[in-house]
Amino acid sequence: MLTLSRDRELCEMSEAPTESAAVEESPGESAAQEGEANKAAVQEGDGQSTAPEQQQQEEVARRPSVPTAAASGGKIEVLLKPVGDAPIMKQKKWSVETNKSVAWIIAFVRKYIKMNVSDSLFIYVNQCFAPSPDQSLGNLFDCFASDGKLVLHYSTTQAWG
Amino acid sequence: MPQDYDVTRQVWEGKVPVEFVLAAHECTIIDAPKPYYAMLPRISYFPLALERAYKYFMSAVDESEVNKDDVWLEYDGYPLKWHYPVGVLFDLHKTDDVLPWQITVHLKKFPEDDIIRCAGRDALESMFMQSLKEADQLKHRGEIVNTMQKRDHKQLWNGLVNDRFDQFWLVNKKLMENSGSNTFHFVPMRLYKTDKPYRQVLVKPMNEAAERTTLAEACRIFDPGFDSSSSRVVSHGVEVPLDTPVIWLAENLAYPDNFVHISILSS
Numbered sequence: 001m002l003t004l005s006r007d008r009e010l011c012e013m014s015e016a017p018t019e020s021a022a023v024e025e026s027p028g029e030s031a032a033q034e035g036e037a038n039k040a041a042v043q044e045g046d047g048q049s050t051a052p053e054q055q056q057q058e059e060v061a062r063r064p065s066v067p068t069a070a071a072s073g074g075k076i077e078v079l080l081k082p083v084g085d086a087p088i089m090k091q092k093k094w095s096v097e098t099n100k101s102v103a104w105i106i107a108f109v110r111k112y113i114k115m116n117v118s119d120s121l122f123i124y125v126n127q128c129f130a131p132s133p134d135q136s137l138g139n140l141f142d143c144f145a146s147d148g149k150l151v152l153h154y155s156t157t158q159a160w161g
Numbered sequence: 162m163p164q165d166y167d168v169t170r171q172v173w174e175g176k177v178p179v180e181f182v183l184a185a186h187e188c189t190i191i192d193a194p195k196p197y198y199a200m201l202p203r204i205s206y207f208p209l210a211l212e213r214a215y216k217y218f219m220s221a222v223d224e225s226e227v228n229k230d231d232v233w234l235e236y237d238g239y240p241l242k243w244h245y246p247v248g249v250l251f252d253l254h255k256t257d258d259v260l261p262w263q264i265t266v267h268l269k270k271f272p273e274d275d276i277i278r279c280a281g282r283d284a285l286e287s288m289f290m291q292s293l294k295e296a297d298q299l300k301h302r303g304e305i306v307n308t309m310q311k312r313d314h315k316q317l318w319n320g321l322v323n324d325r326f327d328q329f330w331l332v333n334k335k336l337m338e339n340s341g342s343n344t345f346h347f348v349p350m351r352l353y354k355t356d357k358p359y360r361q362v363l364v365k366p367m368n369e370a371a372e373r374t375t376l377a378e379a380c381r382i383f384d385p386g387f388d389s390s391s392s393r394v395v396s397h398g399v400e401v402p403l404d405t406p407v408i409w410l411a412e413n414l415a416y417p418d419n420f421v422h423i424s425i426l427s428s
Binding site: 133 | 242244277287288291292299303307347358360363
C-alpha cells in the first residue's frame with residue numbers, strides 16, 4: 001500500500017512542471033525500485049491527469065508552497081519521525097526544496113500516511129514548538145538543522161504544548 | 162543589559178488608526194454600513210480587533226449569506242496575514258502617509274493561495290505561544306519557556322490581549338534574561354520584504370571579531386546583496402539605525418512574541 005501511495009506522489013509531481021521532483025527519495029534507498037516507480041508514475045500521470053480526486057490532492061499539496069528569495073533553488077534533507085501512535089513512514093529521509101512551507105510538509109505527510117485532509121496533524125521542531133504553517137523549511141533548516149538534517153516530528157495529537 | 166523602560170513602554174503603546182471598510186458589493190446589502198474605526202496596538206493582532214468589527218458589519222449583512230471563517234482583510238491588493246503583528250503589516254504594506262489606514266473587510270472569496278485561515282482566538286493564542294517558544298529555542302535553547310508554568314504562558318497572552326504592560330513584562334523579563342548561564346545564543350529575528358515570504362536565519366549577538374553584531378551585519382546575513390543606500394530598515398514604524406546592536410533590538414524592540422520583526426523597504 002505504501003508503494004502505491006508513493007507512486008501517486010511521484011505521479012503528482014510529474015504533472016506539475018514547476019513542482020517537479022519537489023520531494024525525492026534520498027540517495028541509496030532502493031534506487032532501482034525508485035526508477036521503476038517513477039517511470040510508471042509518469043505514464044499513469046499522463047493518463048489520469050483529470051482524475052478529480054487526484055487533482056484535488058495535488059492542489060492541496062501545491063497550495064501552501066511559496067517562493068523564497070534567498071533560499072530558492074536549493075534542497076535540504078528532512079528527517080520525519082513519528083510521535084506517539086502516528087503511523088510510521090516507511091521512508092523517513094526526504095530531500096525537499098527550501099521554499100516549501102510547513103503547511104506543505106503537513107499536507108505531504110498526511111497524504112503519505114493516508115490521513116484525511118480534515119484529520120489534524122502536528123509538526124514539531126526540536127521536540128519543542130510547532131512552527132507556523134507558512135514558515136519555510138529553508139528558514140527552519142537555517143535555524144534548527146543539526147548534522148545537515150532538519151528533524152521534524154509529526155503527531156496526530158498535540159505532543160508538546 | 163536590562164531593558165530600557167522608556168523604549169519598551171513606547172513600543173507597547175504604539176498604535177495605528179484603522180478604518181475598516183466592508184467590501185459591500187460582495188454581499189446583498191440594502192444600506193452599506195459606515196466604516197468601523199479603531200486604534201489598534203501595533204504589537205497586537207488583527208483577529209483580536211476584528212471580533213467587534215465583524216459584529217458591527219454583521220448587523221448590515223444577511224448572516225445566512227456569510228461564514229465567519231471566510232472573513233479576510235485586504236490592503237492595496239495584499240491579503241493581510243492575520244498571524245503577523247499589526248505593526249509588521251503596517252510597516253510592510255503602508256506606503257503612503259494617509260491615515261487612518263483603510264483596510265477592506267472581505268466576507269467572500271477567501272484567498273486560499275495567499276493566506277491561512279484563522280480558526281478564532283484560540284488558534285491565534287496557540288500561534289503566539291508557539292512563536293514565543295521558537296524565539297526562546299533560539300535564545301535559551303527553550304530552557305526558560307519550557308520550565309515556565311502554564312499560568313505564566315496564560316499571563317503573557319492575557320497581558321497582550323488586555324493591554325496590561327506590567328502583567329506581561331513580569332513574566333516576559335524571564336524570557337529576556339541575558340546573563341550567566343542564560344546568555345542569548347542567538348537573536349530571534351525575522352526579516353520581511355514586500356512580495357516575499359519572510360526570512361529567518363541564525364544571528365549571533367556577537368560577531369567573529371567579538372564585537373556586538375550590528376543591524377547592518379544582520380541584514381547582510383539575511384541578504385548578502387543588502388544595500389543600505391537603497392533600503393530603509395524599519396521596525397515599529399521607526400527607521401532603525403543600521404549600527405544598532407542586534408542584542409539591543411532583541412531586548413528592547415522585540416514584539417511580544419519575542420521576535421524582532423524588521424521590514425526592509427526600498428527608499
